[in-house]
């Protein structure tokens with residue numbers, strides 16, 4: 340039996356990790372228990388619990404806000420990760436650190452592999468990549484897990500409790516026509532599937548960098564169309580380009596990840612994004 344600390348246990352991914360990890364193995368920690376930007380407290384809390392594994396789901400990830408608010412972005416996504424890595428090294432814990440598809444610049448037209456060179460295009464992505472580097476240079480026993488377009492039952496705490504699916508459903512209650520970006524392509528991922536795979540992966544002790552996403556790819560527009568198609572609702576969804584939908588931070592045009600590392604371990608049995616989306620809609624009670 341392992342003792343697994345979950346940092347950000349009430350977040351979107353943290354909630355699903357808390358569901359899938361055996362109750363007697365998990366130590367769920369919220370920001371009230373541990374704030375990773377506080378070095379002394381981070382060391383003290385981890386020393387007290389002495390977990391075998393620490394899963395860090397925390398992030399400062401309001402991507403546009405990060406462009407103006409560099410300090411909190413680096414405090415959580417880089418320095419906090421460094422403190423965690425140091426604490427893990429001291430107590431001999433394995434660190435599982437969650438990162439992002441946004442470390443890539445989006446210039447590719449085929450799914451990104453773990454061996455592809457990152458080239459972050461925003462402060463958020465730079466701070467996340469720097470966090471990855473801190474994990475790598477401090478620790479030998481680590482998993483860095485990059486994922487993409489997360490949605491899960493709890494909603495994303497760092498983004499006001501919603502996610503893309505909930506955002507679309509909300510907009511459809513007040514607008515008869517919706518505009519969604521068509522030239523950003525990704526592999527949206529259900530946090531329940533990600534949580535299950537992380538739990539499986541940590542048991543292998545095959546440390547390293549992994550991409551973990553649901554299979555396939557779509558634009559945000561195609562994702563939105565699929566939500567309403569599955570629900571049998573007729574909503575007009577117009578295509579717009581990222582240029583028309585102006586945001587402060589630059590986002591990659593193409594950030595589809597390939598689960599190459601998992602495939603090497605013969606563990607890449609994630610379902611398609613369409614099947615995962617359907618399961619999410621069922622879990623939320625929108626679909627039977």
Ligand SMILES: NC(=O)c1ccc[n+]([C@@H]2O[C@H](COP(=O)([O-])OP(=O)(O)OC[C@H]3O[C@@H](n4cnc5c(N)ncnc54)[C@H](OP(=O)(O)O)[C@@H]3O)[C@@H](O)[C@H]2O)c1
Nearest residue numbers: 347350351352374375396397398439486488489495496497
């Ligand atoms: N959401 C996406 O689409 C997406 C895509 C790719 C990668 N990711 C990565 O996936 C991870 C999980 O995302 P998510 O959607 O589950 O995020 P989330 O719902 O915002 O959860 C993050 C959790 O971390 C906590 N937290 C924030 N700052 C902290 C700090 N300084 N110390 C300790 N805990 C802190 C949050 O608590 P409070 O909110 O109470 O502060 C929350 O419980 C993140 O690392 C993110 O970068 C996300």
